[in-house]
């Protein structure tokens with residue numbers, strides 16, 4: 001039986017180049033196919049210049065064709081050419097346009113300048129609240145320093161399985177409380193310290209986004225690592241983020257770092273809209289004195305910061321024991337009904353969604369940020 005071009009096209013329909021999101025055929029990566037008897041020559045152009053991406057694409061093409069047509073002698077001519085950047089609209093010269101990830105409507109990054117301010121707690125509870133509002137929600141734990149989302153969702157021992165989607169093998173997110181979750185924590189040994197460098201982290205995250213079976217999502221929340229270093233730039237560089245939420249306590253030292261976090265997203269070459277600031281641990285309320293408020297870390301600090309830097313203030317979360325306990329046992333407080341904590345997260349989430357609607361009306365989609373000169377994050 002002789003091999004035809006349409007046979008080869010059908011095989012190439014099942015392969016995706018790393019980071020492209022669509023099959024080689026759908027994405028117009030295949031520029032030419034020539035067949036002489038058993039010899040099959042495929043010309044492919046991809047936009048990811050890493051050696052790994054090139055090797056992976058070549059090998060997958062060869063393997064897939066030979067698996068179907070065992071006598072085929074396959075030659076892949078692979079070239080790399082970054083896709084041309086669309087011009088930003090004239091009225092908004094600083095904005096970067098971009099491509100969305102198929103099936104995922106909004107990617108929200110949750111960040112904090114300082115560590116331990118409750119970024120993961122806010123992410124988990126915002127995810128639960130969005131799910132209760134009827135949205136389809138996914139969470140990606142990108143905290144390279146200490147992933148915790150698998151614990152907060154009570155799936156610490158789970159491992160994502162591999163599933164076949166349209167002939168392609170994909171990672172299936174673990175699900176609990178109706179929320180899909182992928183975490184770097186699923187792939188690391190809890191007893192071993194893992195040092196992720198920027199390019200490694202963004203590669204792992206790329207896979208967790210593009211090679212995962214997220215299905216249709218209204219929201220994908222990304223729990224970023226604390227801080228504003230190179231690793232953040234690598235992550236932001238790898239993903240088309242719709243908007244960012246910055247979490248801070250009212251304490252001066254945390255606020256100074258939160259300001260840096262906001263500034264990072266607002267950098268000209270990153271340009272991710274900041275949807276607002278959440279103030280966590282605003283005041284302490286003991287369970288036995290629910291009317292009392294003790295402003296341990298200062299009062300209204302994040303509210304004032306939001307005013308200063310003209311960013312929305314999304315709301316405050318009190319410091320209460322039940323929030324910590326709920327996180328530890330893997331049952332976020334937002335799952336409760338009618339408690340002050342649940343109401344606080346509902347308010348914050350509604351405000352975030354309102355800011356997002358404004359953002360989506362006013363701005364074009366954010367492009368995967370392209371940074372070429374930043375030291376230590378040479379992922380491209």
Ligand SMILES: Nc1ncnc2c1ncn2[C@@H]1O[C@H](COP(=O)(O)OP(=O)(O)OP(=O)(O)O)[C@@H](O)[C@H]1O
Nearest residue numbers: 115116117118119120121226318319320323324327
């Ligand atoms: N409002 C709150 N009330 C009580 N405990 C809280 C509150 N917010 C967070 N915590 C607790 O504080 C600790 C740190 O919170 P969390 O892990 O969410 O912070 P983080 O900013 O994500 O930390 P990291 O910098 O390690 O990523 C956790 O034990 C959490 O349960």
